Amino acid sequence: MEFSIRAAVLEDCKDIARMTKELSEYEKVTDQVTITQKDLEQDGFSKNPFFHGIIAEVPEQHRTKEGHVKIGYALYFYSYSSWKGRAIYMEDLYVMPEFRGIGKALMSKVAQLGMAAGCTQLNFTVLDWNKSSMDFYLSQGCFDVTGDMGYHCMRCDGEALERLAQP
């Protein structure tokens, strides 16, 4: 399949917002999505961006029936392990269903970007019921840090975060 992968630019935010919504539908959490195109523009494409992105694009002749040529994306940011050092975190990896084979190339690109920046780890999360994604990641040599080492993801948000921030 013909496609290209390139760095995301401001003008991609509309399509990233669309695909983020599609991903949340797949992951059955649409009620949790509060991010908008404008948020993505501000947070990813100002000075000191909170994330970076890459876009997978197909030629016009392969556009979807809805007219889309931007058919996949990954968001990532640089992170750190105080034991292992520089790391890259893949926040999202999404490819529209009819183009699924492209996921590998997007993930490979994130790995390349990480290695070029001196990162020794690529980290991400997967939902435990999402067996096809888990199987894909395991087939790529990734391992389940939660299952193998017992790490749990923890979060503080909303009123609890406000309370915690009280001096």
Add this chain to the structure above:
Amino acid sequence: MEFSIRAAVLEDCKDIARMTKELSEYEKVTDQVTITQKDLEQDGFSKNPFFHGIIAEVPEQHRTKEGHVKIGYALYFYSYSSWKGRAIYMEDLYVMPEFRGIGKALMSKVAQLGMAAGCTQLNFTVLDWNKSSMDFYLSQGCFDVTGDMGYHCMRCDGEALERLAQP
């Protein structure tokens, strides 16, 4: 107990490296720590740092029997949720055993820094056997994203990362 919390500077890396080692002993993974003082200096205190840090310090008269006044730290970096937007990630939270009550103040400071930057989430991980830490975090209103929502932390490193990065 008298103590102060301030932003970490280059000169703190020796103590951060010492305490990172202490933390890894507590978490029983000393064999996994490859990071050095020099790595911390380069990765946290150059242009485009991979992390930021805060240090808890006690006055000279309360120094430890080994002579330490820097007795706790937290490392953090900014991250992103494509559903919720700006987030802050707490990579490490450590306080030397005889000063344990200070952990809350360090975590509170990370929450403050996150909120000041417009973050709506504070994320981190905890080991499932570390019941005292888990209980502390839950008492602060944090929740277990892995237990409640099924998210697993995944990783690719070493030769698998090199293979994945092959175009």
